[in-house]
Amino acid sequence: MVTSRLLRPASRLLAASRPLIAPTRSVLQPAASLPAIVNRRRYATPSGVKEVAVRDALNEALAEELESNEKVFVLGEEVAQYNGAYKVTKGLLDRFGEKRVIDSPITESGFAGLTVGAALAGLHPVCEFMTFNFAMQAIDQIINSAAKTHYMSGGIQPCNITFRGPNGFASGVAAQHSQDYSSWYGSIPGLKVVAPWSSEDAKGLLKAAIRDPNPVVVLENELLYGTPFPMSEAAQRDDFVLPFGKAKIERAGKDLTIVTLSRCVGQALTAAEQMKKDYGVEAEVINLRSVKPMDVEAIVKSVKKTGHLMAVESGFPSFGVGAEILALTMEYAFDYLDAPAVRITGAEVPTPYAQGLENMSFPSEDLIAKYGAKLLRV
Amino acid sequence: MAACYNQLFSTNTTVTAKVEDSMDFPGGKVPFTQQLKMIGGPESSTPPMSCYRTVDSTGADVAGAEVPHQIGRDLATKMYSTMAALQIVDTVFYEAQRQGRFSFFMTSAGEEATAVGSAAALTLDDTVFTQYREHGVMMWRGYTIQQMAHQCYGNQLGHGKGRQMPIHYGSKELNFQTISSPLATQLPHAVGAAYALKLERKHACAAVYFGEGAASEGDFHAAVNFASTLGAPVVFICRNNGWAISTPSTEQYRGDGIAGRGPSYGIASIRVDGGDARAVYNATAEARRIAVTSSCPVLIEAMSYRSGHHSTSDDSSRYRTADEMNRWRARDPVMRFQSLLLANNWWDAQQEKDLRLNLRKEVLKALEAAQKEPKAPLADLFTDVYKEMPWHLKEQMAQAMAHSKAHPGACPSDIPVR
Numbered sequence: 160m161v162t163s164r165l166l167r168p169a170s171r172l173l174a175a176s177r178p179l180i181a182p183t184r185s186v187l188q189p190a191a192s193l194p195a196i197v198n199r200r201r202y203a204t205p206s207g208v209k210e211v212a213v214r215d216a217l218n219e220a221l222a223e224e225l226e227s228n229e230k231v232f233v234l235g236e237e238v239a240q241y242n243g244a245y246k247v248t249k250g251l252l253d254r255f256g257e258k259r260v261i262d263s264p265i266t267e268s269g270f271a272g273l274t275v276g277a278a279l280a281g282l283h284p285v286c287e288f289m290t291f292n293f294a295m296q297a298i299d300q301i302i303n304s305a306a307k308t309h310y311m312s313g314g315i316q317p318c319n320i321t322f323r324g325p326n327g328f329a330s331g332v333a334a335q336h337s338q339d340y341s342s343w344y345g346s347i348p349g350l351k352v353v354a355p356w357s358s359e360d361a362k363g364l365l366k367a368a369i370r371d372p373n374p375v376v377v378l379e380n381e382l383l384y385g386t387p388f389p390m391s392e393a394a395q396r397d398d399f400v401l402p403f404g405k406a407k408i409e410r411a412g413k414d415l416t417i418v419t420l421s422r423c424v425g426q427a428l429t430a431a432e433q434m435k436k437d438y439g440v441e442a443e444v445i446n447l448r449s450v451k452p453m454d455v456e457a458i459v460k461s462v463k464k465t466g467h468l469m470a471v472e473s474g475f476p477s478f479g480v481g482a483e484i485l486a487l488t489m490e491y492a493f494d495y496l497d498a499p500a501v502r503i504t505g506a507e508v509p510t511p512y513a514q515g516l517e518n519m520s521f522p523s524e525d526l527i528a529k530y531g532a533k534l535l536r537v
Numbered sequence: 538m539a540a541c542y543n544q545l546f547s548t549n550t551t552v553t554a555k556v557e558d559s560m561d562f563p564g565g566k567v568p569f570t571q572q573l574k575m576i577g578g579p580e581s582s583t584p585p586m587s588c589y590r591t592v593d594s595t596g597a598d599v600a601g602a603e604v605p606h607q608i609g610r611d612l613a614t615k616m617y618s619t620m621a622a623l624q625i626v627d628t629v630f631y632e633a634q635r636q637g638r639f640s641f642f643m644t645s646a647g648e649e650a651t652a653v654g655s656a657a658a659l660t661l662d663d664t665v666f667t668q669y670r671e672h673g674v675m676m677w678r679g680y681t682i683q684q685m686a687h688q689c690y691g692n693q694l695g696h697g698k699g700r701q702m703p704i705h706y707g708s709k710e711l712n713f714q715t716i717s718s719p720l721a722t723q724l725p726h727a728v729g730a731a732y733a734l735k736l737e738r739k740h741a742c743a744a745v746y747f748g749e750g751a752a753s754e755g756d757f758h759a760a761v762n763f764a765s766t767l768g769a770p771v772v773f774i775c776r777n778n779g780w781a782i783s784t785p786s787t788e789q790y791r792g793d794g795i796a797g798r799g800p801s802y803g804i805a806s807i808r809v810d811g812g813d814a815r816a817v818y819n820a821t822a823e824a825r826r827i828a829v830t831s832s833c834p835v836l837i838e839a840m841s842y843r844s845g846h847h848s849t850s851d852d853s854s855r856y857r858t859a860d861e862m863n864r865w866r867a868r869d870p871v872m873r874f875q876s877l878l879l880a881n882n883w884w885d886a887q888q889e890k891d892l893r894l895n896l897r898k899e900v901l902k903a904l905e906a907a908q909k910e911p912k913a914p915l916a917d918l919f920t921d922v923y924k925e926m927p928w929h930l931k932e933q934m935a936q937a938m939a940h941s942k943a944h945p946g947a948c949p950s951d952i953p954v955r
Contacts, residue, residue: 232736277732280730313707348922452927
């Protein structure tokens with residue numbers, strides 16, 4: 160039963176649309192596939208809400224934290240002179256100088272270790288990985304050193320560090336550049352893990368990460384960097400932070416709870432509208448924002464109302480974020496479920512390069528809507 | 538016209554005559570040569586880097602040795618006493634482990650002078666990162682035998698609250714980072730800490746210890762390259778003790794040891810006799826001076842010998858000869874330093890007897906006290922995972938407490954339920 164859900168029929172996948180994926184094929188360097196970002200920030204509306212691209216929200220968060228706390232510095236490959244492989248650190252070198260925005264030799268384990276050491280010595284480093292795919296070279300430093308030192312030192316040695324960079328699959332960059340690490344880091348005691356979707360998420364969570372005394376992994380999404388989102392007046396202020404472990408209800412509904420994160424939040428919202436149109440059902444969409452700690456309370460509260468749960472994520476199915484959401488729901492809200500909970504995930508294959516196959520490997524809006532309908536038997 | 542032509546001609550001749558002698562490369566000027574000659578490798582005639590020493594294998598002064606940092610009576614006796622304490626801790630703690638009092642231990646035999654000689658040249662403002670065979674450094678900085686015993690027993694007074702294996706000491710007051718098990722991860726950490734010192738404009742360095750085996754890890758190469766490119770004030774101290782568990786140095790590298798790698802990374806490097814405490818002290822003092830004043834890394838390779846087993850889980854007689862071990866044990870670093878004290882009339886047989894007797898009593902007392910102390914309380918299982926305790930750990934802690942109180946015996950008797 161479960162297996163059949165994991166190995167989704169190809170016909171369903173083929174029918175799915177992938178509007179957010181750039182149709183163009185990238186060259187080897189992921190950065191090269193990016194459209195040039197020219198002034199993504201839009202004019203303010205009368206209400207004070209501005210459209211800001213995720214990339215600019217992250218840039219703003221870094222600039223504000225570098226400005227307000229001299230212990231903060233940014234280190235990574237291409238972050239300074241080149242303004243970041245994805246231009247997230249644009250302008251920071253000019254503004255804060257080469258002692259605080261530092262280009263690194265190409266040694267993930269080395270610069271991750273260096274920033275961990277700086278954090279152990281009392282600084283608040285932001286360690287940028289060009290993508291989290293490359294952070295595997297440094298995972299010993301993240302897990303064995305950053306996450307465990309506070310505990311193993313008997314609580315005397317905090318490690319205030321932020322690991323950030325793009326995570327998850329991108330467009331046409333194949334298996335070694337297309338993996339979602341949410342469940343990897345989410346399983347480690349001592350780490351906090353966040354996955355922003357909107358620009359407000361990106362700014363609020365990154366600022367909170369830099370300020371948090373624990374090591375935090377910020378899993379951004381490459382495909383969202385150029386996407387503009389409305390940003391409230393409050394979120395534009397330099398004191399805007401989002402709490403960890405608190406999910407956000409992006410769309411209220413009474414029939415089905417969709418728990419999701421990162422880019423899948425946008426897909427779930429589109430799917431929810433489609434379900435309303437096609438089947439007349441109201442899905443509630445919960446944006447997790449934080450993977451660890453996870454807001455179980457928000458999930459349980461919603462399931463009590465809807466009686467149905469669907470987890471949507473783009474990681475591999477086995478031992479994934481979806482598996483965790485389903486298990487937690489079973490543990491804390493089993494009696495409120497009217498049907499077995501389901502998960503929609505990436506396919507259990509290394510991400511293929513061919514665009515048609517790549518499209519079939521990840522959840523689509525249409526797939527989410529159809530599985531929602533199936534779950535609700537409508 | 539003719540004059541003009543001549544002028545042109547002569548100018549051209551000058552240009553042609555000026556030999557292009559170097560390549561203006563983005564990484565710096567590279568001189569050209571007409572000789573086809575390779576550097577290094579099996580056919581190289583370059584001799585290995587020499588090893589700096591101030592006393593010979595018996596402990597007698599070497600004529601003409603440069604000793605810019607003299608060691609006076611007080612410093613010498615303190616260094617000697619620390620080395621003696623290290624020897625006695627090693628012997629008694631090793632036996633305690635063999636009796637099953639704790640799970641694991643590692644000794645420093647053969648490398649006492651490397652640890653204590655280098656530690657004596659550092660200040661408490663310097664941040665120290667060690668591998669696992671440098672208790673001598675901690676003891677020099679003021680970590681007590683009692684603190685070591687508490688940690689090894691993993692009791693409630695031990696650093697780390699019983700969460701780490703024995704010998705993973707650490708101390709915030711002594712600016713000594715908690716020891717981490719994976720090899721070589723401390724090297725990039727030290728570079729980061731040194732970079733922090735640089736940003737904060739502190740007149741101090743980071744000192745980091747590692748073995749020649751750890752220098753084969755990628756982290757070593759990453760760390761030295763980072764330290765060099767970032768201009769981080771860090772002193773790398775390699776204890777080349779000949780053996781990485783059962784792997785001899787000959788299988789660990791083919792070049793000129795560890796110090797030989799330094800210059801190619803742009804790092805000032807020195808090879809020193811690790812069994813000569815005065816040489817190690819002088820090399821470290823110089824390295825520290827250069828690192829702090831020039832804000833750059835320095836690499837020290839201390840040539841010594843691991844006279845003991847790798848750890849209590851190892852039996853080194855299975856892979857090395859008794860003859861080799863005996864030869865090295867005859868160059869005992871502690872005896873060599875004692876000779877220096879005796880030659881200066883700073884030490885006598887009575888002092889020696891009293892020191893060792895008192896230390897032995899202190900070590901036994903410390904172990905006895907540590908054994909009596911209860912283990913870390915049950916709550917410590919859940920604290921410090923994060924700076925603040927998250928709800929799910931609070932929930933689990935409450936459940937564990939309630940269960941242990943309701944069912945006496947569910948929790949081991951030496952672990953207090955609180």
